[in-house]
Amino acid sequence: MAIDKTCELFDCGHRACGGCGASMAARLLLKASGPETIVVSSTGCMEVFSTPYPETAWKVPWIHSLFENASAVASGIESALKQQGRSEKVVVVAGDGATFDIGVLCISGAFERGHDITYICYDNEAYMNTGIQRSGATPFDASTTTSPAGRVSFGNKHPKKDMPRILAAHGSPYVATASVAYPADFMQKVERAISTEGPTYVQVHAPCCTGWGFDGAKTVAIGKLAIETGLWVNYELVDGEVAKVKKVVKKPVEEYLKEQKRFRHLFKPKLQEEEIAKIQAIADRNFERYGHEIRLPPKKAPEGA
Amino acid sequence: MPLNEGCVAAPGRARDNRTGSWRVFIPKFDHEACSKCGMCQLICPEGCIQETGENEFVPDYDYCKGCGLCAEECPKGAITMEQEEK
Numbered sequence: 001m002a003i004d005k006t007c008e009l010f011d012c013g014h015r016a017c018g019g020c021g022a023s024m025a026a027r028l029l030l031k032a033s034g035p036e037t038i039v040v041s042s043t044g045c046m047e048v049f050s051t052p053y054p055e056t057a058w059k060v061p062w063i064h065s066l067f068e069n070a071s072a073v074a075s076g077i078e079s080a081l082k083q084q085g086r087s088e089k090v091v092v093v094a095g096d097g098a099t100f101d102i103g104v105l106c107i108s109g110a111f112e113r114g115h116d117i118t119y120i121c122y123d124n125e126a127y128m129n130t131g132i133q134r135s136g137a138t139p140f141d142a143s144t145t146t147s148p149a150g151r152v153s154f155g156n157k158h159p160k161k162d163m164p165r166i167l168a169a170h171g172s173p174y175v176a177t178a179s180v181a182y183p184a185d186f187m188q189k190v191e192r193a194i195s196t197e198g199p200t201y202v203q204v205h206a207p208c209c210t211g212w213g214f215d216g217a218k219t220v221a222i223g224k225l226a227i228e229t230g231l232w233v234n235y236e237l238v239d240g241e242v243a244k245v246k247k248v249v250k251k252p253v254e255e256y257l258k259e260q261k262r263f264r265h266l267f268k269p270k271l272q273e274e275e276i277a278k279i280q281a282i283a284d285r286n287f288e289r290y291g292h293e294i295r296l297p298p299k300k301a302p303e304g305a
Numbered sequence: 306m307p308l309n310e311g312c313v314a315a316p317g318r319a320r321d322n323r324t325g326s327w328r329v330f331i332p333k334f335d336h337e338a339c340s341k342c343g344m345c346q347l348i349c350p351e352g353c354i355q356e357t358g359e360n361e362f363v364p365d366y367d368y369c370k371g372c373g374l375c376a377e378e379c380p381k382g383a384i385t386m387e388q389e390e391k
Contacts, residue, residue, distance in 0.1 A: 005343070005347065006356075008352050010352060011316075011317040011319050011320055011352070012319065012320060012324070012351050012352055012353045012365065012367075012368035013319035013320045013321065013322040013323065013324055013368055014319050014322075014324075014351075015322065015324070016350060017370075017372075018327065018350070018370035018371060018372030018373075019350060019370075019372035019373070019374050020350045021350075023350040023351070024348060024349075024350045027349075027350070027352050028347075050319070051314065053312050053314060054312070054314045054315075054318060055314060055318040055319045055321055055322055056314040056315075056316065056317070056318050056319055057317070057319035058316065058317075059316040059317045060316075180348075183347050183348060184347075215373075216372040216373065216374065217372055217373030217374050217376065217377040217386075218377065219350075219372075219374055220348060220374060220377070220378050221377065221378075
C-alpha cells in the first residue's frame, strides 16, 4: 500500500499550540493509515485540543471513552468489525500518560488477547494537558510541576520506562519507535504496523514546546537532537528482535539539554556536571545496546604537515 | 440504531475555529527560491499549507498560527517570518 501524502484527514482549526509535535503526529499517522480507519483516543492533550465539542479536527470515525480504557474500547470495536466481516483498521492514539501509566492494564489485556489493533503512543514525556506533571515516560532529571527542580532535587528521579520492550515481551509481531522529526520514517512505520496482523505498537517522539520550554519553530530540530545525542533511539522490533536502527553521528547530550527549559537547572545557576554525566551515561547505554553510532574515520592530517 | 448517548460532532467541524488570529509572525513564501520539496506541507502542524495547481506551496492564513516551523525547516530558506501588521 502506497502512502498518499496529500491525504488530509486531520483538519485545520484544532487548538494545539503553534509548533505542536503531537498534532504533527496526528496528521502524519492519518496520512499513513488512510480513510478506512477508526480511531480510538484516550484522554490527553490531543483529545482535548482536537475535539472541543461540537468541533472535531478528525475526518475519520473517532471515539473517546476514558483515560485508561482506549485499548479495551479498540478491542471491542475490532471484535465487532471482525464479526461483521468488515475490513476497517482500528488505531488507538494515546499519549504517554495513558500508555505508560494509566492504561497499562487494558493495553496488556488487548495485546495478550491478540486483537488486530495498532496502538500509537505520541510521547511528549509528561501529562501536558493538565499542566506538565511527570509520567512514566518523563526522562531522568527533567523538571515538571510534580518533580520540580530546586534546592533538594534535580527533577524527575526515575529513568524513562521501556514501554516498547514491555509490549514486545507480550509477543507483539511489530513494535517500533519513531519521531515526528523524521516524518517519512514515521509514516512508513505506521503503515507497516497497520498492515501487520495482530497487536502492534508505534511510539512516536513528539516534542512539546510548551511543556519542554523551547520555541515552537524548533520542534523538528529538538526531535533530531534527541536522536543524535542517543537519548531517543528510532528502532523496529520484529517478533521481539531488533530489525532496524537509525544510525547517527554521536553528539554530547548537553546540546539537547541546553535547548530546553525543563533541563535549565542543570546549567543555571551553576553547571551540574555530575548530573549531566548521569544523563550522558543513559545515552551511552543506548548506543551500547543498539550499536547505532556512526564512527567517522579520523580526519587526515593535511599533506605536507 | 440511532446514537443517543455520548456526543457526536460532524467531521472537520474544527474549521469553524479560525486559529489564524493567534498569529504574531507571518510566514512569507518566496516561490522563486522554492525547490518544491514539500517539506513545509509535510511538517506543518496545522496542515494548512497546500500545493496549488501551479505547483506553488501556499499557506491558508485563516488557520496558520505562525509557529515558524516551516521557515525553520525549509532547506532553501525560501520562507521568512515577518512581524504581522493587523
